[in-house]
Amino acid sequence: MYAYNLCVNGFTVVLVGDPGTSKTLSLQILRDNMCQSEIENFQTRLNKKSIDLKALHVVSFQCTQNSKALRIEERWNQAISHSESKLVKPLLLLDEIGLAEHSKHSPLKVLHHLLENPKISFVGLSNWPLDAAKMNRVIVHQIPNNLDDDLKAIGEAIYKTEEHTNLPKGDIDMLVDVFKELNKQISKQKLPLCKENWLGRRDFYALIRHYMHNQVPRDSFQGVMRNLGGFRDPQFQKCLADALKKGTRKSVTEILTLMSAWEPLQCVKMNLQDENCRHCMLVCEKPYSWQLLLDHNLLSCEDAVFLFESNFAADRATMTGHDHLHKVINCMEIGKKAVLYKLKSIHECLYDMLNQRYYGNSLGVFLFFFFLSVIPPFSFFLLSENRFCRVAMEDQTRDCTVAKEFKCIVIVFKEDMENSVITYIEQFNRFVLNLFVCLILSLVCCCFLQRPKKHFLDALKSNTFHTLGRCLNPTYKQYQCLKKSLRECHNLCTETELSELFYGFNDDTIPSAISHILLQPKSQLQSDCDDDEDIKQNEKKKLEKLSELFYPLRHPAKIACLAMEIPPRNTNSTSQPFNTFVEYLLSMKKVIIVILLNYSQNKTK
Incomplete structure (x- = not known):
């Protein structure tokens, strides 16, 4: 607050501090107390100290990596135009000025001559220090991170x-x-x-x-x-x-x-239902891990809009970024969920939204959430139920409505997290999604604590977790046993041959298949039974059903190769003739697809 008081008296200040150190909140408190409607009350409190202040008029600009010098200079001139008034004192605010420093347009160079003899107050907010050329022209206040x-x-x-x-x-x-x-x-x-x-x-x-x-x-x-x-x-x-x-x-x-x-999916579910929590970041180990949300009905295609990163030349154009922003804005207005798949290029434009820096109406009453401030948020009376936030589009900003039901889900990969700064990731509730881990964590309470099934169900309120616990012990050893069973069933010598036999086989294929089985109605899986022989029979049926899911994934060329090299176990080879291509066409009399390497060709009778 002391630093902001300096700028009110005509100084230029850059405030540097970690996220959550109340940089923005402090300025908003100053703005609320020194706006034209409140300046008289504030002045009454200052009269005892013989301090005379004008009302504060803030001209703000949201910086991004796409900011340009022309727009910053326009805002500077706009603030100077208000300096002619005897009623207000203008202040130019560059929010997240550190982002503009990384712009390919070098927009902050325009400040070099503007800050030499400034005629207005200036404040820059940044999460990290700027270069020396700018820091030498302003008063720098570094907020300690205690x-x-x-x-x-x-x-x-x-x-x-x-x-x-x-x-x-x-x-x-x-x-x-x-x-x-x-x-x-x-x-x-x-x-x-x-x-x-x-x-x-x-x-x-x-x-x-x-x-x-x-x-x-x-x-x-x-x-x-x-x-x-x-x-x-x-x-x-x-x-x-x-x-x-x-x-x-x-x-x-x-x-x-x-x-x-x-477990992770339960946390994500509650996050999506909670209107007052942070937005959600999903850190995926595989490109398809996020589809767990669809598989478990946490998201639906009718209630969510999915936006994906693309490296095609046409999709990297500026208009594509604008189209993504407009779709997010539409989701904000109607209360849909926006899923951003590796779209970090537009995150800076949505900085206020991702931080949930919302305000109530045109009177400037702000609704700050608890995680933005170093001190508790003040209770403001909102004259309207509508919420708004700024969205930066290139070098301009616009105010957008935000429905209470709106949620944003950001999907990134592990390598993205390793290259991200804490100022970015701290905005979200973060969850790491992995098919195998999600499956194991769903069952660890039952198996590790060795509690009776009834107690486990009462604790987790679920009718599905115990079914897998009856047929599989959720440990890595049992996971390897399943791999071994698939290999033995098809006479494979090594695990690497599994990816040759089954299309797209990877470490998550088996957990995905198990999840599919668990999501089936209980009547289709097994009934409660306590007899050891019945349990063994149910386990065997479970393994058979698991194997059946892999049959359509088998590679025809690999099947033929295995059949010619080694006859399948427990199978009478004489009862498995291989029909010729023509014989197969005559028997099926339908369209088939012949897969040759990476090409497919339709063949009909």
Whole structure:
């Protein structure tokens, strides 16, 4: 606030700080207190100190990597035009000025001569320092990142803003201890995806805010798993379990039970249903992992718009980016879900939306969410139920309506995360999706804790998890056993031959097939039975059904090769004649597709 007061008196300031350090919020507080409608009240409080101030008029510009010098200079001239008024003092705000520094157009060079003898106040907000040529022309204020020292004060301040909450005040200290301990442990470990400062301020704000309105930590770890536990690496989960054990003083069994109740897909589901939480980032190990959302009915094609990155020349044109932005804006207005598949090129244009920096109406009343501020958000009375946010399109911005039902899902790959900065990833609730891991985590509570099926069902409220537990032990060893069964069934010598026999076979194929079986109605799978012989028979039927799913995926050339080399086991080779191509056409009398290498050709009678 002191730095902003400097700019009110005609100085030029660049404020540098990590996400969540209240750069934008501080300016908004200053703007709200010094706007024309409130300046008289503010002036009355300052009269005791003989301070005379004009109303503050802020001219803002959202910077992106597509910003151009011409637009910045236009905003500068616009702010200067207001300096002729005796009632207001203009201030030019360049939000996220650090993004413009990476623009190929070098738009910030225009500031070199404008800042030599500025006639207006100037503020630049950045998550990282700028180059020396600009920093030497302004007053630079670096906000220290004393995260550990601030956590308790922040948690208590947020707690005081809520009059009605089920969260005991003592649990604030417990959540602070858990956050600190987890941050401390992962900083010592060299985990994939977990960079330095993997956990940020916004993660803590989201954690506290969640428990203000939901079940307290002693009854549910939903808030912990959604805001802190999205990375399902075993080593990371061990760090999280240790931090929870130390902070909550619960037993290992209790902690694992509460953690297992919130596997990745369940967390994503609750995130999509919660109107007040952050948007969702899915970190996929495979290009198709995100389709779990469709398979498990978390998304539907009618309620979501899918936008994909493309490397075709025509799709990399500027108009394609505009088309993507307009589709996202349409989703914002009607309350649909927007799924952005590796579309990082438009993320900067949607910076305010991804940060959920919404305001209520044209009067400038802002609705800030808990994870944007270092201090608790103030309770503003909104005159309208509509919410708006800025969207930057090239070097211009426009205000767009945001429906309460709107949600954005950003899909990235692991390599994208490794090349991303914390300022980008901290905007989201982050979840790592893997078919095999999602399947294992759905069953780990039942198998690891060795609880009776009835207790497990009562805990997870599911009628599907136990079916796989009856036929397969969800461990890596059993997963390898399934691979071995497929190899033996088709007389394959090595695992690499599985990809030769089955189209598209990879590490996720078997878990995907198992998931498909589990999603079938219970009557089609098996009934409850306690006799060991019946259980073995059901397990055998399960394996047979799993094998049946792979039959249509078999490569014809590989089948013929195997048939000629080694007769299939448990099969009478004389009863499996191979008809000639013509004989097959005559018997089928329909269109078939003959696959030759990577080409296909239709053949008819």
